[in-house]
Amino acid sequence: MSFTDRFTNHAGAYAAGRPSYPPASIDAILAGFGDPSNLAVADLGAGTGISSRLFADRGAHVFAIEPNAAMRSAAEPDARIEWVDGTAESTTLADRSVDIVGAFQAWHWFDPTVATAEARRIVRPGGILAVVYNERDERDYFTLGYGDVVRRYSTDATEQRRAKALAHALGIDPAKTKREHFPNEQTLDRAALHERATSSSYLPRSGEAAKRMHAALDDLFGKFAVREAVVMHLVTIVVRVELSNDEQSR
Secondary structure (H helix, E strand, O other), X not given: OOOOOOOHHHHXXXXXXXXXXXXXXXXXXXXXXXXXXXXXXXXXXXXXXXXHHHHHHOOOEEEEXXXXXXXXXXXXXXXXXXXXXXXXXXXXXXXXXXXXXXXXXXXXXXXXXXXXXXXHHHEEEEEEEEEEEEEEOOOOHHHHHHHHHHHHHOOOOHHHHHHHHXXXXXXXXXXXXXXXXXXXXXXXOHHHHHHHHHOOOOOOOOHHHHHHHXXXXXXXXXXXXXXXXXXXXXXXXXXXXXXOHHHHOO
């Protein structure tokens, strides 16, 4: 299965179970650009539009680039979001047509060299690439327990791919790169906790392994729930790379 197809059966769970991003992280990306209503944003691997909506809510026009039809179909409509059947490596957008190229929880699914070249092509002078990840803050005991379940039942090396992708983003142009961390939380009832796991393409969806994983999540919920909810502690990592004019001409 290709990377563009692997979320076909996860779209509903993705829309229901994935966390958003804190306002401060969007502030950090928009810093220095002025009125967001004057901006165009390309959201690479936009999924069901979680990150696209955050920019649209600020007034920006967003090109939500998503190759998976099921994920696009699960998105809530928004007049400021234009959905595009494209990829990070081939967005179909015009040269120098956006101010910000963003990739939220997605850079590890791309060919980073080709995607970086495509970002340089479509971004306007003074524009940026923002690579953003929500990662678990396992200093919190519930979040550590969830991480242990993920590590026990993971079916591939997606978590390691994320680490490598983050390292690549930091190395695009270190002199013009800023990395910032922002605290984030996701409150989950029992059903949402199961949806959170189901939304991950590298965790089992069926069979005995899936049954054991969901039983472990039930145990974890029973141990940590307060007023029928648990809180997953996250760190939102923003890597903001300035794509200057000389780089765009390469």
